Amino acid sequence: xxxxxxxxxxxxxxxxxxxxxxxxxxxxxxxxxxxxxxxxxxxxxxxxxxxxxxxxxxxxxxxxxxxxxxxxxxxxxxxxxxxxxxxxxxxxxxxxxxxxxxxxxxxxxxxxxxxxxxxxxxxxxxxxxxxxxxxxxxxxxxxxxxxxxxxxxxxxxxxxxxxxxxxxxxxxxxxxxxxxxxxxxxxxxxxxxxxxxxxxxxxxxxxxxxxxxxxxxxxxxxxxxxxxxxxxxxxxxxxxxxxxxxxxxxxxxxxxxxxxxxxxxxxxxxxxxxxxxxxxxxxxxxxxxxxx
Amino acid sequence: xxxxxxxxxxxxxxxxxxxxxxxxxxxxxxxxxxxxxxxxxxxxxxxxxxxxxxxxxxxxxxxxxxxxxxxxxxxxxxxxxxxxxxxxxxxxxxxxxxxxxxxxxxxxxxxxxxxxxxxxxxxxxxxxxxxxxxxxxxxxxxxxxxxxxxxxxxxxxxxxxxxxxxxxxxxxxxxxxxxxxxxxxxxxxxxxxxxxxxxxxxxxxxxxxxxxxxx
Amino acid sequence: xxxxxxxxxxxxxxxxxxxxxxxxxxxxxxxxxxxxxxxxxxxxxxxxxxxxxxxxxxxxxxxxxxxxxxxxxxxxxxxxxxxxxxxxxxxxxxxxxxxxxxxxxxxxxxxxxxxxxxxxxx
Numbered sequence: 283x284x285x286x287x288x289x290x291x292x293x294x295x296x297x298x299x300x301x302x303x304x305x306x307x308x309x310x311x312x313x314x315x316x317x318x319x320x321x322x323x324x325x326x327x328x329x330x331x332x333x334x335x336x337x338x339x340x341x342x343x344x345x346x347x348x349x350x351x352x353x354x355x356x357x358x359x360x361x362x363x364x365x366x367x368x369x370x371x372x373x374x375x376x377x378x379x380x381x382x383x384x385x386x387x388x389x390x391x392x393x394x395x396x397x398x399x400x401x402x403x404x405x406x407x408x409x410x411x412x413x414x415x416x417x418x419x420x421x422x423x424x425x426x427x428x429x430x431x432x433x434x435x436x437x438x439x440x441x442x443x444x445x446x447x448x449x450x451x452x453x454x455x456x457x458x459x460x461x462x463x464x465x466x467x468x469x470x471x472x473x474x475x476x477x478x479x480x481x482x483x484x485x486x487x488x489x490x491x492x493x494x495x496x497x498x499x500x501x502x503x504x505x506x507x508x509x510x511x512x513x514x515x516x517x518x519x520x521x522x523x524x525x526x527x528x529x530x531x532x533x534x535x536x537x538x539x540x541x542x543x544x545x546x547x548x549x550x551x552x553x554x555x556x557x558x559x560x561x562x563x564x565x566x567x568x569x570x571x572x573x574x
Numbered sequence: 575x576x577x578x579x580x581x582x583x584x585x586x587x588x589x590x591x592x593x594x595x596x597x598x599x600x601x602x603x604x605x606x607x608x609x610x611x612x613x614x615x616x617x618x619x620x621x622x623x624x625x626x627x628x629x630x631x632x633x634x635x636x637x638x639x640x641x642x643x644x645x646x647x648x649x650x651x652x653x654x655x656x657x658x659x660x661x662x663x664x665x666x667x668x669x670x671x672x673x674x675x676x677x678x679x680x681x682x683x684x685x686x687x688x689x690x691x692x693x694x695x696x697x698x699x700x701x702x703x704x705x706x707x708x709x710x711x712x713x714x715x716x717x718x719x720x721x722x723x724x725x726x727x728x729x730x731x732x733x734x735x736x737x738x739x740x741x742x743x744x745x746x747x748x749x750x751x752x753x754x755x756x757x758x759x760x761x762x763x764x765x766x767x768x769x770x771x772x773x774x775x776x777x778x779x780x781x782x783x784x785x786x787x788x789x
Numbered sequence: 790x791x792x793x794x795x796x797x798x799x800x801x802x803x804x805x806x807x808x809x810x811x812x813x814x815x816x817x818x819x820x821x822x823x824x825x826x827x828x829x830x831x832x833x834x835x836x837x838x839x840x841x842x843x844x845x846x847x848x849x850x851x852x853x854x855x856x857x858x859x860x861x862x863x864x865x866x867x868x869x870x871x872x873x874x875x876x877x878x879x880x881x882x883x884x885x886x887x888x889x890x891x892x893x894x895x896x897x898x899x900x901x902x903x904x905x906x907x908x909x910x911x
Contacts, residue, residue, distance in 0.1 A: 312838070313836055329787075329788060332656075334653050334654055334787065334788045335787040335788060336785060336787060351658045351659060351660060352658075353576065353577040353578075353658065356577065356656045356657075356658065357577055357656065359656060360656065361654070361656075363654050363788065373651055373654075375647070376651075384584070384651055384655050385655060387580055387581075387583055387584045387587075387655075388577075388580055388581065388584070388652070388655035388656055388657055389655065389656065390575065390577075390580065433656075451834070454834050455831050455834070458827070458830050458831050458834070458835075458836075458837065459827070459831060461837060462826070462827040462830065462831075462837050477834075480794065480800055480833070480834060480835040480836065480839065481834065481835065481836055482836060483836045483838045483839070499836075499839075500799055500800070500801060500839065500842070503799065504799060555797065556796060556797055556798065556799075558796045
């Protein structure tokens with residue numbers, strides 16, 4: 283098992299610190315979910331992990347070898363960026379087929395047959411220019427590039443953001459199929475958590491330029507609870523636990539608890555329910571912010 | 575195939591592609607001139623000579639223009655496909671030199687066939703003369719990447735116009751003053767100086783390139 | 790088609806319970822092959838590792854067994870053993886909840902008994 287590691291990564295844009303001393307270890311052979319709010323630093327982190335952009339401080343290694351300017355590391359990674367619909371620069375000015383041809387030129391394990399199959403599946407018009415594509419088709423292009431690259435570590439940035447529900451299901455199934463067949467590592471960043479949560483073996487939660495969680499999804503959810511009931515009793519029951527996002531209606535109170543380990547039983551006087559990844563994420567990230 | 579070889583393939587393909595575009599545009603111009611001069615004695619000859627000269631000029635200009643855009647445009651594509659900064663650096667050099675050499679060969683062959691070999695040295699001066707501009711344009715391109723999009727557009731227009739003007743002036747002077755001897759030592763010196771400036775500029779470009787990033 | 794997974798339990802537990810349910814309902818019969826982890830993960834849109842975890846629970850419980858190079862199969866006697874386990878937890882999982890709800894809404898002992906008796910002609 284290989285590891286893509288980032289040590290003490292700091293990224294500053296002028297006065298803004300986008301990443302604050304991030305440490306991360308991606309083990310190969312797993313599907314990772316990178317979740318965070320818009321602007322939390324997901325794209326910046328992925329760009330730096332793949333040496334597409336330089337870090338202000340810190341070091342990225344794959345199996346102990348630096349990633350920066352290193353063919354041995356770079357040739358094992360594909361980071362299919364989210365293509366912005368801005369028309370002036372980058373891949374936008376290319377035709378879809380020319381963009382995918384770039385992939386064919388640069389990725390040594392590129393699978394053209396697979397690419398063609400996916401183009402058909404997503405009904406993508408390859409003669410169109412990238413900036414003329416709809417949001418959904420833009421997503422399809424990044425997905426096709428990522429999957430057909432056949433790279434050992436494949437990273438997708440917000441791949442489902444523009445897709446409709448049917449295409450999203452298609453995408454999840456494609457990833458599972460490809461993962462089952464090849465054991466490739468996938469890192470999928472998303473803020474649409476609910477429907478993708480069950481896909482992630484491990485989840486990395488990033489908030490405000492910091493990694494707040496990096497854990498096996500099942501283990502994480504096994505120690506997360508929503509505790510509700512009468513306020514006094516809830517307070518008593520969750521005393522000593524890490525509590526997020528308390529909400530009250532009248533005398534009724536509900537809190538999200540993230541314990542250090544699964545808890546056998548809270549007191550009988552409160553209601554205890556499991557928490558979905560999305561709700562846990564919400565609870566952890568909403569505190570200390572203005573509520574909308 | 576190594577990463578260096580794969581990215582070189584990309585740069586070779588692009589230069590061939592751009593030569594193709596240049597030829598296509600000159601072909602259009604040829605047809606246009608053929609119409610303009612229709613009825614004249616040597617209409618075909620006039621149109622042909624014009625088109626080839628424009629082809630030469632176009633190739634000489636396309637190089638710096640491409641270099642100006644690159645840091646903002648094409649380089650990011652290479653990086654986002656897992657290419658390295660040094661692949662961009664060497665790929666661009668190969669592409670730029672290959673581009674003018676191909677242009678030179680095509681133009682020279684046409685001139686030779688058409689029986690105006692005296693035009694060949696002018697093409698040589700033009701092509702090699704464009705190299706320092708190309709290096710300069712790449713540096714400017716990197717600078718505008720740092721300083722925003724409006725600057726990109728403004729400087730692109732200014733640089734494009736001045737490059738065009740410079741080429742025009744140098745081109746017309748070549749006709750008027752005839753101060754450049756055909757071939758020989760001074761031509762070699764000219765080429766060496768042009769290459770020298772280009773090479774020196776690469777030192778700066780290498781530094782800028784090593785910080786390249788995807789926008 | 791997409792399977793319906795709830796949020797009230799870990800996904801791998803739900804997977805193992807669903808396979809158990811299918812065995813109880815004779816949708817999966819003894820000595821029959823169980824869907825592979827890939828098939829399960831595609832069907833339910835879950836990570837293959839999670840699906841494997843669900844299957845492994847059943848292997849540990851002696852309900853499924855592995856035929857090398859072929860896949861997972863339902864063990865002989867699996868249905869009985871599931872029934873037995875579930876019988877043991879029936880009170881904890883179902884009866885307790887009925888009683889506590891009955892208390893909450895004031896259904897008397899006799900009324901509750903009558904309700905159950907009258908519907909017991911299964």
